[in-house]
Amino acid sequence: MATGTGIVTAADLRGGSARRRREALIRRAFGLAAGISIVISAVIIVSLIGHAIDFLRQIQLSWLVAEGWFPRRNEFSIPTLAVGSVIVGGIAMLIAAPLGLGSAIYLAEYAKPRQRRALKPIVELLAGLPSIVVGFFALTVISPDVVQRLFSSATFFNLMAAGIGVGILSTPLVATVAEDALRAVPRSLREGAYGLGARRRTTSMRIVVPSATSGIAAALILGLSRAIGETMVVLIVAGGTGGSALTFDPLGPGQTATGAMAALAFGSDQVKGSNAAFASLFFVGLLLFIVTFTLNVTSERYVRRARRHG
Amino acid sequence: MIARDVTAGAVASGIRSAKRDWSGIAFACVLLAMLLASLGILVALLWDVVKRGAPVLADRGLDFLTAGPSSSVSQAGIGLALAGSLVMMVIVALIAFPIGVGAAIYLEEYARDTWLTRLIAANVRNLAGVPSIVYGILGLVLFVNILNRMINIRDTGSLLSGGLTLAALVLPIVIITTSESLRAVPRSLREAAFGVGATRWEVIRHHVIPAAAPGIVTGTVVSLARAFGETAPLLFVGAVTGFFSTGNATFLEKLLTSGYTALPIQILFWSTVPNPEFKALAAAGIVVMMAILLAVNGVAIWLRNRFERTW
Numbered sequence: 001m002a003t004g005t006g007i008v009t010a011a012d013l014r015g016g017s018a019r020r021r022r023e024a025l026i027r028r029a030f031g032l033a034a035g036i037s038i039v040i041s042a043v044i045i046v047s048l049i050g051h052a053i054d055f056l057r058q059i060q061l062s063w064l065v066a067e068g069w070f071p072r073r074n075e076f077s078i079p080t081l082a083v084g085s086v087i088v089g090g091i092a093m094l095i096a097a098p099l100g101l102g103s104a105i106y107l108a109e110y111a112k113p114r115q116r117r118a119l120k121p122i123v124e125l126l127a128g129l130p131s132i133v134v135g136f137f138a139l140t141v142i143s144p145d146v147v148q149r150l151f152s153s154a155t156f157f158n159l160m161a162a163g164i165g166v167g168i169l170s171t172p173l174v175a176t177v178a179e180d181a182l183r184a185v186p187r188s189l190r191e192g193a194y195g196l197g198a199r200r201r202t203t204s205m206r207i208v209v210p211s212a213t214s215g216i217a218a219a220l221i222l223g224l225s226r227a228i229g230e231t232m233v234v235l236i237v238a239g240g241t242g243g244s245a246l247t248f249d250p251l252g253p254g255q256t257a258t259g260a261m262a263a264l265a266f267g268s269d270q271v272k273g274s275n276a277a278f279a280s281l282f283f284v285g286l287l288l289f290i291v292t293f294t295l296n297v298t299s300e301r302y303v304r305r306a307r308r309h310g
Numbered sequence: 311m312i313a314r315d316v317t318a319g320a321v322a323s324g325i326r327s328a329k330r331d332w333s334g335i336a337f338a339c340v341l342l343a344m345l346l347a348s349l350g351i352l353v354a355l356l357w358d359v360v361k362r363g364a365p366v367l368a369d370r371g372l373d374f375l376t377a378g379p380s381s382s383v384s385q386a387g388i389g390l391a392l393a394g395s396l397v398m399m400v401i402v403a404l405i406a407f408p409i410g411v412g413a414a415i416y417l418e419e420y421a422r423d424t425w426l427t428r429l430i431a432a433n434v435r436n437l438a439g440v441p442s443i444v445y446g447i448l449g450l451v452l453f454v455n456i457l458n459r460m461i462n463i464r465d466t467g468s469l470l471s472g473g474l475t476l477a478a479l480v481l482p483i484v485i486i487t488t489s490e491s492l493r494a495v496p497r498s499l500r501e502a503a504f505g506v507g508a509t510r511w512e513v514i515r516h517h518v519i520p521a522a523a524p525g526i527v528t529g530t531v532v533s534l535a536r537a538f539g540e541t542a543p544l545l546f547v548g549a550v551t552g553f554f555s556t557g558n559a560t561f562l563e564k565l566l567t568s569g570y571t572a573l574p575i576q577i578l579f580w581s582t583v584p585n586p587e588f589k590a591l592a593a594a595g596i597v598v599m600m601a602i603l604l605a606v607n608g609v610a611i612w613l614r615n616r617f618e619r620t621w
Contacts, residue, residue, distance in 0.1 A: 029422075030416035038429070111339050122348050122352065139581060206317050230442075262443060265446070266545055
């Protein structure tokens with residue numbers, strides 16, 4: 001360098017102090033950006049817990065097991081929402097599990113590269129559908145033309161139509177995660193099976209799918225988490241906007257945790273202010289957060305297990 | 311073991327029988343049917359909204375795209391809703407893109423493997439799985455209640471609250487897709503730059519970011535599309551779901567200070583109005599929304615195919 005001796009020292013390589021200061025500044029700015037995600041989580045958790053406690057202070061605990069979910073009448077039946085969410089989530093998985101896993105196995109094991117390039121966009125297009133669009137479809141087609149035609153006793157607003165709509169939204173997630181898991185199974189296992197004379201179906205179902213069990217479980221759990229957190233379809237077609245009694249009937253109207261939250265903020269039901277009905281929003285939100293968080297963490301554990309063994 | 315016998319039996323019959331494996335073919339057909347059922351649903355959905363929405367678009371044309379909200383079917387349009395959505399998309403892009411890309415760069419290029427790094431990465435993955443409606447609560451607490459104490463635009467939330475809420479919603483998606491693109495850039499590229507004396511930022515700025523740009527841009531566009539169609543969180547941050555009048559305020563005043571709405575919110579409202587004529591308006595709104603989404607995603611896919619390099 002400038003010294004002209006030809007010997008480069010460590011000090012030369014470190015660069016000028018201005019350059020080093022700029023480096024440190026940039027590093028700190030990026031670190032700050034990364035920290036924002038922690039702030040977002042912290043605000044979500046703190047505000048949910050804080051307002052949920054406020055809600056519990058305002059009410060009598062017996063209101064939580066009232067006959068139904070009617071926030072304006074101080075009936076905050078959590079079982080009503082839990083049963084509603086389980087029914088909708090269950091029906092959704094009855095749709096998403098076969099459609100998602102079937103698509104995943106076909107794409108990963110059967111489709112030739114060219115066919116895969118043509119078929120994979122179906123899954124991607126489905127994944128890009130906004131939930132409001134599926135909600136409208138559930139209202140105009142799934143409920144009158146599918147559910148009510150199959151079950152004459154079904155009311156126009158029903159949990160079944162909501163479940164089917166939510167299932168359509170969960171399908172691409174199940175398909176994508178499961179396909180990734182299947183494709184991660186080493187080629188050598190398939191070749192071993194073919195070498196022994198196994199047919200394609202035997203190879204797929206007895207070798208590849210069992211090896212990818214963890215990843216497939218993760219896909220189904222993620223799909224369920226997505227289904228339980230889905231809001232718009234339920235708000236539009238489940239018929240629980242004005243409240244709902246405890247019901248186990250998927251063909252009648254009902255309410256889920258997400259639907260209850262949205263209804264509190266939606267249209268004529270708007271109940272802003274410091275009353276218990278508005279505060280219940282946070283309590284239900286906290287329960288929803290805990291359930292989906294648990295499902296997501298469980299799914300991630302399965303993914304990690306799949307990676308370790310794969 | 312029974313499973314082993316079954317497998318052995320299947321293999322033996324596979325080798326010995328000369329006949330075609332009809333049950334295997336049937337099985338493949340069932341799998342393909344699952345995939346085609348998804349396609350069928352997609353086609354039925356698009357057909358339904360086009361059938362319902364096309365007459366409105368044909369009759370009203372540009373008027374439907376520019377008219378504001380109205381309680382009269384023949385006068386209601388998506389003008390204000392589209393403008394609201396577009397303003398919020400600008401806010402989302404301005405906030406989520408730099409923060410998301412910055413966070414991803416930190417996690418992939420700077421951070422050492424400490425408990426804090428792992429906590430942040432796990433936190434981002436979990437945030438991506440948080441139901442969108444929960445982000446509505448975040449928006450209500452952070453971007454309506456607290457923001458209003460600093461700059462009070464509108465008590466119940468403004469376009470700014472909506473945009474910030476959606477930005478928080480897509481932030482984890484931007485971080486995850488950017489991280490994946492950065493990880494795909496080979497180590498050797500960085501090491502060559504370090505070898506000639508570049509600092510870390512110079513390596514990132516001149517080599518890593520250009521190489522990862524197609525993936526980063528695609529990921530960001532996809533996140534914007536996601537934010538564009540998102541409805542639930544906006545219900546909590548002041549989007550107006552009823553009929554409302556904006557009086558004779560100027561367009562900008564309408565956007566910033568009066569009640570705002572967004573395209574998905576307008577569609578939701580029209581879907582739930584008992585008067586069935588509004589269903590056609592909702593369908594027409596969906597057609598416009600799907601057209602925009604298709605165009606945006608098309609651009610993203612084109613960008614990826616045009617500029618993506620495999621190493």
